[in-house]
């Protein structure tokens with residue numbers, strides 16, 4: 001990728017990626033700290049390019065490690081959890097193993113506990129774990145704060161992504177991205193470098209650049225929220241991405257875009273755990289395993305053929321096979 005930086009005029013910049021593609025953006029003026037980057041004497045084309053390669057290269061080189069494929073990433077054993085407020089038990093002994101490079105889909109009737117499982121994994125405060133264990137990348141996930149889980153490489157896209165009034169999208173992503181880089185011992189990216197990094201990701205999910213300057217999810221349509229979640233995933237990266245009904249509310253084109261972005265995120269080292277009700281998503285993102293959840297437990301695991309049985313005969317057909 002080649003691009004040049006036009007000299008800054010006030011706070012508007014132009015990044016040119018190729019003769020036909022350029023991206024004009026306005027840096028948010030709310031962080032005085034960032035102003036020092038505007039006229040940074042060492043911010044040259046080569047520096048930005050070098051930073052971009054540094055960002056892109058770890059996932060590429062890690063994908064070379066074929067012999068490391070299939071190492072365990074997430075191991076959930078006999079996990080039980082209750083609603084914190086009422087102590088009602090929702091998860092009643094979940095067992096699930098996800099290895100590096102695998103795509104797992106969880107299906108199940110409404111209210112069977114799928115979203116609860118994913119929220120418990122990311123440390124949502126509405127739930128209390130009452131038993132069992134969760135090991136993520138060799139560490140006890142349940143002992144980590146939600147933020148630590150995220151920095152450790154766990155990403156969750158919520159079924160109903162929340163609005164964050166007063167925080168614009170680009171600031172939010174920039175902050176989260178730099179927090180992850182700090183955790184990885186990498187230097188933070190300044191605003192210009194970050195814009196250059198994020199631009200191709202916007203294209204990946206077919207999102208217009210004006211979404212960057214809007215407050216996170218505020219006034220976004222259902223489909224735009226989902227695209228924005230996947231943009232977050234593409235920007236932040238993750239070892240395990242948990243996608244809760246990423247297909248709900250998407251039109252056919254949006255579903256394709258989102259699936260393409262998710263597939264683009266995959267390497268032999270990272271994994272996806274997706275919750276869905278429909279086979280349609282599984283045609284775009286091919287799962288290694290499908291699990292059926294019922295009443296707080298995974299009651300069946302198999303390959304993609306389960307989704308066909310389900311679509312044709314409903315959950316009754318699954319429990320009878």
Ligand SMILES: Nc1ncnc2c1ncn2[C@@H]1O[C@H](COP(=O)(O)OP(=O)(O)OP(=O)(O)O)[C@@H](O)[C@H]1O
Pocket residue numbers: 083090108109110111112113114115116117126
């Ligand atoms: N915070 C909560 N307060 C009250 N009840 C809850 C809470 N969280 C989950 N539940 C209940 O736990 C059960 C499982 O909910 P969950 O959202 O995990 O189901 P699901 O399998 O994801 O369902 P769906 O397919 O409809 O999204 C439901 O009966 C739900 O009402």
